[in-house]
Amino acid sequence: MNKPDQIKTQDRPASLYAKREPVFNRRIDGKFRRLKWAIMVICLAIYWGTPWLRWDRGPYAPDQAVLVDLAHRRFYMFGIEIWPHEFYFVAGLLIMAGIGLFLVTSAVGRAWCGYACPQTVWTDLFQHVDRFFDGDRNARFRLYKAPWGPAKIARRLAKWTVYLAISFATGGAWIFYFADAPTLQHAFWTGTADPVAYATVAVLTATTFVLGGFMREQVCVYMCPWPRIQTAMLDEKSLIVTYKDWRGEPRGSVKKAGKNPDRFGDCIDCNQCVAVCPTGIDIREGPQIGCITCALCIDACDRVMGETGRPRGLIDYATLEDAEREKAGQPPTRHLKLIWRPRTMLYFAVWGGIGLSLLFLLGTRVHTDLTVAKDRNPPYILLSDGSVRNAYTLRLRNMQGRPRKMEISIEGLPGAKIWSDDVGMAEAGTALTRIVPADETQSLRAYLVVPAGTPAQEFTFHLQALGEAREQDSAEAQFDAPGEQ
Amino acid sequence: MADAHNSPAAASRRIDEATNTETVGHEWDGIEELNTPLPRWWLWTFYATIVFAIGYCVAYPAWPMISGATEGVLGWSSRGQLQNELDAQQAARARTVAALADMPIEQLPDHPALMRAAIAGGSAAFKVNCVQCHGAGAAGSKGYPNLNDDDWLWGGDLKTIETTLIHGIRQPGDDATRQSMMPNFGADGLLTAEQIGQVADYVLTLSGKARASASSQQGAQVFADNCAVCHGAAGKGSRQFGAPNLSDAIWLDGGRREDVVAQLTRPHHGVMPAWGNRLDPVTIKMLAAYVHSLGGGEDFAETPAPPDTQPTEAE
Numbered sequence: 001m002n003k004p005d006q007i008k009t010q011d012r013p014a015s016l017y018a019k020r021e022p023v024f025n026r027r028i029d030g031k032f033r034r035l036k037w038a039i040m041v042i043c044l045a046i047y048w049g050t051p052w053l054r055w056d057r058g059p060y061a062p063d064q065a066v067l068v069d070l071a072h073r074r075f076y077m078f079g080i081e082i083w084p085h086e087f088y089f090v091a092g093l094l095i096m097a098g099i100g101l102f103l104v105t106s107a108v109g110r111a112w113c114g115y116a117c118p119q120t121v122w123t124d125l126f127q128h129v130d131r132f133f134d135g136d137r138n139a140r141f142r143l144y145k146a147p148w149g150p151a152k153i154a155r156r157l158a159k160w161t162v163y164l165a166i167s168f169a170t171g172g173a174w175i176f177y178f179a180d181a182p183t184l185q186h187a188f189w190t191g192t193a194d195p196v197a198y199a200t201v202a203v204l205t206a207t208t209f210v211l212g213g214f215m216r217e218q219v220c221v222y223m224c225p226w227p228r229i230q231t232a233m234l235d236e237k238s239l240i241v242t243y244k245d246w247r248g249e250p251r252g253s254v255k256k257a258g259k260n261p262d263r264f265g266d267c268i269d270c271n272q273c274v275a276v277c278p279t280g281i282d283i284r285e286g287p288q289i290g291c292i293t294c295a296l297c298i299d300a301c302d303r304v305m306g307e308t309g310r311p312r313g314l315i316d317y318a319t320l321e322d323a324e325r326e327k328a329g330q331p332p333t334r335h336l337k338l339i340w341r342p343r344t345m346l347y348f349a350v351w352g353g354i355g356l357s358l359l360f361l362l363g364t365r366v367h368t369d370l371t372v373a374k375d376r377n378p379p380y381i382l383l384s385d386g387s388v389r390n391a392y393t394l395r396l397r398n399m400q401g402r403p404r405k406m407e408i409s410i411e412g413l414p415g416a417k418i419w420s421d422d423v424g425m426a427e428a429g430t431a432l433t434r435i436v437p438a439d440e441t442q443s444l445r446a447y448l449v450v451p452a453g454t455p456a457q458e459f460t461f462h463l464q465a466l467g468e469a470r471e472q473d474s475a476e477a478q479f480d481a482p483g484e485q
Numbered sequence: 486m487a488d489a490h491n492s493p494a495a496a497s498r499r500i501d502e503a504t505n506t507e508t509v510g511h512e513w514d515g516i517e518e519l520n521t522p523l524p525r526w527w528l529w530t531f532y533a534t535i536v537f538a539i540g541y542c543v544a545y546p547a548w549p550m551i552s553g554a555t556e557g558v559l560g561w562s563s564r565g566q567l568q569n570e571l572d573a574q575q576a577a578r579a580r581t582v583a584a585l586a587d588m589p590i591e592q593l594p595d596h597p598a599l600m601r602a603a604i605a606g607g608s609a610a611f612k613v614n615c616v617q618c619h620g621a622g623a624a625g626s627k628g629y630p631n632l633n634d635d636d637w638l639w640g641g642d643l644k645t646i647e648t649t650l651i652h653g654i655r656q657p658g659d660d661a662t663r664q665s666m667m668p669n670f671g672a673d674g675l676l677t678a679e680q681i682g683q684v685a686d687y688v689l690t691l692s693g694k695a696r697a698s699a700s701s702q703q704g705a706q707v708f709a710d711n712c713a714v715c716h717g718a719a720g721k722g723s724r725q726f727g728a729p730n731l732s733d734a735i736w737l738d739g740g741r742r743e744d745v746v747a748q749l750t751r752p753h754h755g756v757m758p759a760w761g762n763r764l765d766p767v768t769i770k771m772l773a774a775y776v777h778s779l780g781g782g783e784d785f786a787e788t789p790a791p792p793d794t795q796p797t798e799a800e
Contacts, residue, residue: 384636389634421778
């Protein structure tokens with residue numbers, strides 16, 4: 001990381017480009033590390049496992065539990081099937097995701113960054129791969145400094161191969177969300193899948209390989225906008241990883257502190273908090289953009305405090321407000337009390353409100369839909385017996401996985417009769433019935449005729465799925481007629 | 486503003502202390518410019534664009550000459566590309582066109598897919614050839630029949646529409662053309678102005694647009710003597726002669742009294758080209774299918790047995 005005092009313009013030409021200092025973070029165990037493991041396993045399991053869940057939807061719809069069917073413009077999620085005109089469900093979920101981030105950030109700081117962000121999850125995974133091939137911090141540092149030779153090349157190639165395998169699995173899993181997974185898997189390996197699938201896998205493999213394998217914390221610090229936004233989301237009541245400098249400073253080794261019991265703070269300057277940090281920062285310099293709040297430094301510091309017989313929590317989750325209180329010698333506030341405050345409750349109310357609204361909409365939505373487009377050229381046709389005809393294009397939607405019989409009737413247009421291309425004017429009646437195929441939109445051209453002298457007016461097309469009381473829809477339409485001549 | 490040194494620019498270059506970089510040798514209000522080289526990737530990109538441009542000029546038409554331009558070694562041209570696309574379209578449609586060519590129009594309704602293709606093709610052909618008179622929505626206007634309604638001068642089944650299209654209306658030189666002629670009752674003095682007024686009053690009662698009056702009762706006799714031969718005793722017209730039905734609500738040349746008087750005095754006679762001379766049989770078949778599909782198309786079974794029971798286009 002940049003340290004301003006290290007830049008000495010007299011010694012070397014100033015450059016705006018700071019070369020990356022590689023991060024070799026030490027292995028650490030502790031409760032936050034175990035939490036991180038658990039979340040990583042859950043996230044990866046969800047990501048890799050979800051497309052393989054099955055959900056029986058009968059013969060007319062795919063049996064994949066979660067499927068974004070772009071070709072047919074459908075989104076399936078377990079028992080829910082979203083059509084393109086219902087995209088507000090997706091918009092609502094995206095808004096909930098956004099407000100959820102606000103909620104989490106204002107309550108517990110950058111928890112998203114530290115535990116659940118894909119960049120964090122994959123970086124963490126790749127760092128374990130590093131450790132497996134190159135050893136822990138010092139060994140990796142030595143190997144990094146070592147000249148290129150057969151041994152180093154072999155290790156690097158092996159490691160990068162594993163990187164590539166993980167990246168390929170990552171990119172490969174993504175495509176299964178967009179097509180039936182078992183079918184696509186077979187097509188993919190036999191070379192008959194759509195070129196888009198191969199291109200997607202290639203792009204995602206490349207990005208995972210580069211971003212997770214090599215760029216790592218640079219993505220968080222330089223590329224990701226979220227830390228900048230989070231800086232605005234955090235306030236003095238948000239839980240963040242804090243070094244309690246009033247307790248730790250001035251730093252002194254165990255030996256020094258033993259000789260002078262009152263001169264030194266609790267920090268023994270062992271640098272373990274820096275050694276374990278996946279972004280390579282020194283938390284003792286205060287809150288900073290490179291800190292993703294993964295709390296591995298807390299694990300490291302707690303272990304050292306335990307070994308030296310000092311109270312844990314020199315580095316700990318604390319709010320800036322609490323830091324002031326603790327500095328003044330008062331006991332810290334309970335974390336639950338910190339989380340439940342007006343700001344977080346407001347976020348939670350908005351978030352929950354949207355969620356409940358979506359659930360309500362989902363529960364009350366009908367699977368039948370009618371839209372009407374009127375022919376405007378010509379607006380009306382005068383027939384030989386003086387009656388007036390208008391033509392409409394109706395679209396009947398059957399959003400269920402079985403064919404259904406639907407009836408179209410006319411409301412508010414006295415004497416109107418309806419017929420269609422396949423019915424014929426002779427059989428015109430007050431209603432039309434159609435069987436709409438499963439999961440389809442059917443287009444229907446309908447003619448409406450009214451007796452001579454009927455004025456132009458508004459009326460309603462009514463669509464009713466036969467035998468299903470709640471499954472209906474209406475659409476307003478205009479009937480045009482000749483005016484005074 | 487002035488250069489700090491009087492010597493040539495090269496001599497005035499100096500090394501900037503802070504950056505160890507040479508300056509370009511100018512100074513403006515105390516501001517100097519560092520002579521930082523362009524990044525190598527930028528230069529390579531720049532050279533690559535030059536190479537690409539040269540290759541492009543060789544491969545594609547590029548340099549304007551006195552007449553025309555260089556042709557390029559690939560032989561590409563926008564006209565050629567268009568022609569290729571047109572040829573490809575034609576090839577793609579070839580099977581449908583061939584099937585339509587072999588299919589008598591009477592059998593077209595038995596082949597729904599072919600019928601749909603014909604209607605789609607007819608819609609396109611209509612927009613090129615027919616909208617000038619019949620309008621984009623085929624609704625016609627005064628003097629130009631509305632093709633959406635159920636009123637037909639010559640008949641509304643597929644075969645009859647096709648015949649009308651091939652031979653046109655009142656086309657000289659085509660023996661089978663639709664031909665009908667209403668005498669200039671007024672202009673040629675066949676009827677007096679008073680008789681014309683009477684018969685107009687009578688005609689308007691036929692469709693219920695006017696009530697019977699003394700004048701219309703006299704007009705009934707004039708109608709029976711002069712008009713019934715073509716329009717029928719009840720004024721229901723005749724498709725045999727293309728005589729419009731006068732008892733329905735549709736008026737080709739206007740339904741007001743003065744319109745009827747004008748038509749009796751010096752009748753308007755619409756014309757339509759004999760499209761058989763201009764369009765190929767498949768296009769005509771498609772046009773017939775399209776016109777038939779507009780909402781007024783009749784079945785073959787409905788051929789008019791007694792002329793008086795069927796409505797026809799009225800004046």
